[in-house]
Amino acid sequence: MAKTTKNNTIKLNFDTKYAPAPESKASAKIDAKYDLFINGKFEKPSSKKYFDTINPATEEKLSEVADANAADVDKAVKAARTAYDKTWGKMPAKERAKYIYRIARMIQERAREFSVIETLDGGKPIRESRDVDVPLVANHFFYYAGWADKLEYAFPNKKIAPLGVAGQIIPWNFPLLMAAWKIAPALATGNTVVLKPAETTPLTALKLAEIIQESDLPPGVVNIITGAGATGAAIVNHPDINKIAFTGSTNVGKIIQKAVAGTDKKVTLELGGKAANIIFDDAPLDQAVEGIINGIFFNQGHVCCAGSRLFVQESVYDTVLRKLKDRLESLIVGDPLDKNTDIGAINSKEQMDNIVKYLKIGEKEGLDMYQSSCPIPKKGFFIRPTLFTNVAQSSRLAQEEIFGPVLTIQTFRTDDEVIEKANNTPFGLSAGVWTDKGSKIFNLTTKLRAGVIWANTYNKFDPTSPFGGYKESGYGREGGLHGLGAYLNL
Amino acid sequence: MYPNYLPQKIVATFLLLLKITLKNMVATNTSIAIPDFSISPRIDQVGVEERASRFTKRSIKAETKLNGLLLTLNMIDLTTLEGKDTKGKVQQLCYKAQHLHDSYPGLPTVAAICVYPSMVKIAKQALGNSGVKVAAVATAFPSGQAPLDVKIRDTKFAVAEGADEIDMVISRGKFLEGEYNFVFDEIAAIKEACGTARLKVILETGELVTLDKVRRASDIAMYAGGDFIKTSTGKISPAATMPVTLVMLEAIRDFYYKTGKMIAMKPAGGISKSKLALHYLVMLQETLGTAWMNNEWFRFGASSLANDVLMQLEKERTGVYQSANYFSID
Numbered sequence: 001m002a003k004t005t006k007n008n009t010i011k012l013n014f015d016t017k018y019a020p021a022p023e024s025k026a027s028a029k030i031d032a033k034y035d036l037f038i039n040g041k042f043e044k045p046s047s048k049k050y051f052d053t054i055n056p057a058t059e060e061k062l063s064e065v066a067d068a069n070a071a072d073v074d075k076a077v078k079a080a081r082t083a084y085d086k087t088w089g090k091m092p093a094k095e096r097a098k099y100i101y102r103i104a105r106m107i108q109e110r111a112r113e114f115s116v117i118e119t120l121d122g123g124k125p126i127r128e129s130r131d132v133d134v135p136l137v138a139n140h141f142f143y144y145a146g147w148a149d150k151l152e153y154a155f156p157n158k159k160i161a162p163l164g165v166a167g168q169i170i171p172w173n174f175p176l177l178m179a180a181w182k183i184a185p186a187l188a189t190g191n192t193v194v195l196k197p198a199e200t201t202p203l204t205a206l207k208l209a210e211i212i213q214e215s216d217l218p219p220g221v222v223n224i225i226t227g228a229g230a231t232g233a234a235i236v237n238h239p240d241i242n243k244i245a246f247t248g249s250t251n252v253g254k255i256i257q258k259a260v261a262g263t264d265k266k267v268t269l270e271l272g273g274k275a276a277n278i279i280f281d282d283a284p285l286d287q288a289v290e291g292i293i294n295g296i297f298f299n300q301g302h303v304c305c306a307g308s309r310l311f312v313q314e315s316v317y318d319t320v321l322r323k324l325k326d327r328l329e330s331l332i333v334g335d336p337l338d339k340n341t342d343i344g345a346i347n348s349k350e351q352m353d354n355i356v357k358y359l360k361i362g363e364k365e366g367l368d369m370y371q372s373s374c375p376i377p378k379k380g381f382f383i384r385p386t387l388f389t390n391v392a393q394s395s396r397l398a399q400e401e402i403f404g405p406v407l408t409i410q411t412f413r414t415d416d417e418v419i420e421k422a423n424n425t426p427f428g429l430s431a432g433v434w435t436d437k438g439s440k441i442f443n444l445t446t447k448l449r450a451g452v453i454w455a456n457t458y459n460k461f462d463p464t465s466p467f468g469g470y471k472e473s474g475y476g477r478e479g480g481l482h483g484l485g486a487y488l489n490l
Numbered sequence: 491m492y493p494n495y496l497p498q499k500i501v502a503t504f505l506l507l508l509k510i511t512l513k514n515m516v517a518t519n520t521s522i523a524i525p526d527f528s529i530s531p532r533i534d535q536v537g538v539e540e541r542a543s544r545f546t547k548r549s550i551k552a553e554t555k556l557n558g559l560l561l562t563l564n565m566i567d568l569t570t571l572e573g574k575d576t577k578g579k580v581q582q583l584c585y586k587a588q589h590l591h592d593s594y595p596g597l598p599t600v601a602a603i604c605v606y607p608s609m610v611k612i613a614k615q616a617l618g619n620s621g622v623k624v625a626a627v628a629t630a631f632p633s634g635q636a637p638l639d640v641k642i643r644d645t646k647f648a649v650a651e652g653a654d655e656i657d658m659v660i661s662r663g664k665f666l667e668g669e670y671n672f673v674f675d676e677i678a679a680i681k682e683a684c685g686t687a688r689l690k691v692i693l694e695t696g697e698l699v700t701l702d703k704v705r706r707a708s709d710i711a712m713y714a715g716g717d718f719i720k721t722s723t724g725k726i727s728p729a730a731t732m733p734v735t736l737v738m739l740e741a742i743r744d745f746y747y748k749t750g751k752m753i754a755m756k757p758a759g760g761i762s763k764s765k766l767a768l769h770y771l772v773m774l775q776e777t778l779g780t781a782w783m784n785n786e787w788f789r790f791g792a793s794s795l796a797n798d799v800l801m802q803l804e805k806e807r808t809g810v811y812q813s814a815n816y817f818s819i820d
Contacts, residue, residue, distance in 0.1 A: 006619055006620065008564070008620070008621030008622055008623075009564065009784050009785050009786055010560065010561065010564045010598045010784065010785075012557035012561050012783075013553075014554060014558050014771055015780055018548060018549070018550060018551070018554045019550075019551045019552035019553050019554040019555070021549030021550075127547060131547075282532070283532075284532045284534035286531075286533075286537075287533070287534040287536075287537025287538060287541070288537075290537055290540070319747070322747065339547070339548075339549040436532045436534075456534050456537065457537070
């Protein structure tokens with residue numbers, strides 16, 4: 001064979017530190033100051049107080065928003081009650097649907113603006129707000145708009161009626177999506193709304209208020225007021241509210257539960273989780289590794305249904321761990337506005353401190369910690385994706401919700417063992433099962449005590465699918481047909 | 491393990507052949523345990539497609555893009571595989587391989603020219619000492635429907651003519667019949683016939699259809715001694731796709747985990763735009779890492795990709811797109 005003497009191979013740098021590709025901020029119009037959206041108008045708070053909302057990736061101030069006190073809440077509830085009595089409650093369902101469709105379309109039209117602001121205010125990567133959050137938001141409005149004039153088919157042979165005024169309190173992890181989950185079914189069923197977004201992420205909800213104003217929705221049907229815990233408490237305790245819908249921490253859920261005891265308020269609570277993500281030895285391992293990554297590092301792990309407890313069958317443990325560590329290295333942590341970023345900023349200083357506290361507990365417990373070697377920005381709140389191995393069921397890290405990019409890894413031997421371990425938690429929101437065998441999936445889905453169980457995938461959401469928990473993960477369902485029932489007297 | 495209706499003698503001969511093959515294997519790859527291919531890892535198609543689409547979301551700009559485009563050019567196996575190929579056609583293509591676009595200084599050459607065995611000598615002469623390799627498709631390409639001794643002769647002829655690389659096809663019919671040992675032995679026999687030429691094993695994934703089978707064929711090809719695994723002949727649609735390539739890259743990664751031996755990858759057919767080529771490079775980088783990011787370990791089997799890359803490079807340099815007429819067709 002003739003030998004080729006010259007080597008024509010070139011080597012050039014093409015690694016995962018891709019050149020920056022930031023999304024433009026130009027489409028995001030953020031005002032210097034936001035008032036409360038009450039009765040179709042932006043009104044100054046009677047407290048006269050405002051608080052800052054910052055970009056967690058840079059710690060720079062984005063805007064300031066009004067701090068609503070009890071008097072403001074009362075004003076909003078009165079507006080909602082009037083709208084319910086005078087316009088919205090009487091409106092034919094078909095007409096209601098038109099408004100909801102209009103809101104859905106307007107969200108689609110301004111999808112880019114919403115994505116950019118969601119990322120600026122909350123720290124989540126633009127890839128997620130663009131490809132997941134905002135499309136789902138529009139889909140939720142479309143889906144429930146479709147139900148508005150078909151409620152009698154959703155609940156045949158029942159005399160259905162709306163509840164009245166719904167007080168809705170939402171968290172900071174999916175600010176706009178949670179607003180959509182709350183507002184869309186409430187409007188479709190003929191209720192009016194007082195909604196409070198989280199204090200660290202109020203901007204997209206206020207942008208939604210602008211859209212609602214432009215959509216000519218009758219004044220008072222949706223009121224959006226900002227504030228912290230005290231504002232939320234004022235909503236929960238307001239006597240003229242018929243329904244409380246809350247998504248957030250289990251601790252606050254318990255407080256709400258106590259506050260509404262003895263009243264005739266209806267309640268749905270969607271609280272914390274500590275989901276088991278279970279990998280069997282016959283699973284398609286490369287795809288399972290992808291599911292593990294998606295399960296725990298999606299939205300920096302700020303997901304109530306995050307797959308934060310990984311269970312790997314012992315016979316494939318070494319392989320899975322090696323693949324997982326390799327995959328961790330290709331994750332890009334950094335500027336959330338960069339289109340290549342996989343993991344963005346932790347939502348707030350407070351949450352960052354909380355996660356760091358757990359990292360320290362893990363170290364103290366003697367667990368093996370592994371973090372990817374990726375560089376992270378000096379400014380802003382960032383944490384490297386973290387794995388803990390050598391974790392026992394009795395470890396605090398495996399028991400408590402961390403709400404960050406931190407995964408604990410445990411091993412198991414048999415199906416029964418893993419079912420028992422997975423259910424051995426006060427939570428019960430979600431779980432994941434990875435196996436090639438259909439019968440095993442059915443066995444586990446019937447025995448795992450969790451509201452949502454994903455098979456060979458994770459963190460998939462759809463407006464048609466109900467979502468909610470068992471045990472301390474709350475009660476009531478949002479999404480799908482079940483989500484309608486939560487806003488109706490049946 | 492073997493069908494019991496086979497005469498004892500044939501079984502015995504077969505076992506002997508297998509033993510010889512295994513002995514050769516041991517000689518070339520020091521003590522690699524050969525797994526049961528019927529239990530190759532299963533693949534979840536939905537998961538693979540989702541992961542593959544994630545690579546297309548990477549936004550490749552500035553220096554990364556420039557480097558990616560130059561790497562792509564350097565990874566191309568510039569291909570002509572037509573019944574009407576002639577000396578003239580092959581010589582022109584060989585000139586293009588070394589002079590992609592001389593008005594742009596400092597461009598690399600392509601990795602190799604890929605031709606039928608009858609054209610190897612011509613290509614070899616035309617390429618001279620340029621460093622561009624000559625790859626020959628052998629083993630009754632593209633169907634592979636010929637007896638083993640014909641395939642071996644085909645291979646040996648191409649190697650004797652000067653081929654640096656041999657692109658063989660597996661017997662898809664036998665594979666689909668479940669005759670994995672047959673497929674394995676055939677690859678091993680061709681590998682032996684290659685001598686020092688590097689062997690690319692074409693799975694023709696468009697005929698295997700499912701990703702489970704792609705994975706299994708990849709495992710067989712690597713354990714049987716293939717230096718490259720390659721998706722397609724380019725004669726069957728679909729040819730290379732990102733999900734199929736991802737499954738093969740993951741098979742390469744698993745083989746590397748187990749044996750420490752690197753195997754090269756060649757998607758072929760259907761990659762004609764630079765943007766898609768950059769997506770493949772992202773996939774390669776994020777699946778196998780930097781060690782694989784050169785033409786020793788990754789190739790594009792393509793004929794029209796080079797000009798699209800050149801067009802993009804000129805756009806990066808001058809800021810404007812130029813007409814296709816500015817780039818020579820071969």
